[in-house]
Amino acid sequence: MPHRHSFFRQAALRHLLLCAVSLAAAFGAHATGSASRSRTNEGQSQADQLAIKIYDDRMTLAMTEAPQVYLYGYIDADAPARFSALMKSWKIPTGSDIYLNSPGGDLKAGLALGRLFRAGSMVTHLGTPTRGPHQSVVNKNAVCIDACAYAYMGGLYRWAPSGSDHLGITPQGAEAAHAPSASAEVDAYLKDMGVKPDWLASASTPSHDATAWLDADRMLASGLANNGRLNLFATYKLLSGAPYLELKQTDRHGDHRITLLCKPDGAQLAAYNTAGSDRARQIVARGTRSYLEIDRQPVLVQEQDGATLEDQSVVIRRTYPLAQLQRIASAQSLGAWVEQRSSSFRYGFGFEVTGVRNVLKAFYDNCLLYAPSPATQNP
Numbered sequence: 001m002p003h004r005h006s007f008f009r010q011a012a013l014r015h016l017l018l019c020a021v022s023l024a025a026a027f028g029a030h031a032t033g034s035a036s037r038s039r040t041n042e043g044q045s046q047a048d049q050l051a052i053k054i055y056d057d058r059m060t061l062a063m064t065e066a067p068q069v070y071l072y073g074y075i076d077a078d079a080p081a082r083f084s085a086l087m088k089s090w091k092i093p094t095g096s097d098i099y100l101n102s103p104g105g106d107l108k109a110g111l112a113l114g115r116l117f118r119a120g121s122m123v124t125h126l127g128t129p130t131r132g133p134h135q136s137v138v139n140k141n142a143v144c145i146d147a148c149a150y151a152y153m154g155g156l157y158r159w160a161p162s163g164s165d166h167l168g169i170t171p172q173g174a175e176a177a178h179a180p181s182a183s184a185e186v187d188a189y190l191k192d193m194g195v196k197p198d199w200l201a202s203a204s205t206p207s208h209d210a211t212a213w214l215d216a217d218r219m220l221a222s223g224l225a226n227n228g229r230l231n232l233f234a235t236y237k238l239l240s241g242a243p244y245l246e247l248k249q250t251d252r253h254g255d256h257r258i259t260l261l262c263k264p265d266g267a268q269l270a271a272y273n274t275a276g277s278d279r280a281r282q283i284v285a286r287g288t289r290s291y292l293e294i295d296r297q298p299v300l301v302q303e304q305d306g307a308t309l310e311d312q313s314v315v316i317r318r319t320y321p322l323a324q325l326q327r328i329a330s331a332q333s334l335g336a337w338v339e340q341r342s343s344s345f346r347y348g349f350g351f352e353v354t355g356v357r358n359v360l361k362a363f364y365d366n367c368l369l370y371a372p373s374p375a376t377q378n379p
Contacts, residue, residue: 114154
């Protein structure tokens with residue numbers, strides 16, 4: 001499983017995974033001994049109890065590197081205890097993907113589930129489980145409302161709803177969260193999860209009796225969803241008198257960093273993809289092409305030997321021309337990648353840098369003052 005794939009490769013793998021899980025459900029349900037590895041809690045058939053279904057078969061783990069856990073149905077008061085027991089038995093390990101589909105339920109149970117998700121550095125999505133051969137047809141669109149929406153916020157990494165999936169709050173859910181018996185606990189929960197108190201600003205404007213649905217784009221803009229990445233940190237400073245820029249971000253696959261040090265002969269650029277010593281060694285050994293990426297366009301492409309292994313990181317070093325530095329200062333995204341053979345696989349990372357444009361500009365302006373290129377010097 002590559003460390004990081006392109007968007008289209010990820011989509012293809014997700015499709016293949018769904019097909020594989022469907023086949024496992026269809027053919028494994030009647031097997032004996034080593035039957036399908038997907039498991040469901042005993043209360044699955046009860047309409048008033050949250051169901052927990054785990055996909056941790058070999059095919060799933062090979063493609064996703066983490067168990068896929070589906071929580072669906074009414075969030076009952078005992079749901080956190082059942083989920084916690086599965087965590088303690090390591091059936092739901094740290095870093096699992098959690099897929100939610102619930103009309104709501106017990107608010108305090110939703111908050112407790114969210115805290116369990118965060119304690120386990122889990123990833124929250126909206127989604128429905130694969131239908132087994134003897135199950136009735138289920139709606140493939142996931143809905144996460146009220147207590148479920150609060151549980152979703154517990155994910156360390158939170159994917160915004162896509163397609164026909166929806167996350168929202170009903171008037172009754174909002175009233176319950178602001179009730180004297182719950183408001184202090186809800187406020188403390190939002191603070192601990194790093195969610196702003198005005199998070200409902202990401203919702204469409206409802207009528208007095210309608211559900212407020214959260215808009216995916218606004219969820220991403222406000223930080224309510226992060227699509228697998230924590231905040232990007234940008235730092236500008238002088239290093240031995242020279243302008244220096246550092247961009248850092250952590251995602252579920254590791255730590256990533258880009259540095260730029262201004263020099264008279266060009267900006268010394270280094271990109272670090274910390275993947276662990278064994279994984280980094282494999283990436284460097286298999287890589288046939290490496291490059292930086294600006295607004296998703298390859299630049300400074302180098303065939304063979306363009307990436308090196310340094311401790312636990314894959315490192316790409318280049319000298320970036322000062323005359324072209326404006327392109328970095330005005331970029332919307334920056335990245336660094338290593339490709340394996342005919343672009344079938346690539347390993348690396350990308351940063352969305354629009355939110356740190358002022359830091360990029362500070363570096364650019366001061367670099368030109370420190371070491372102006374011939375193209376930018378006054379005649």
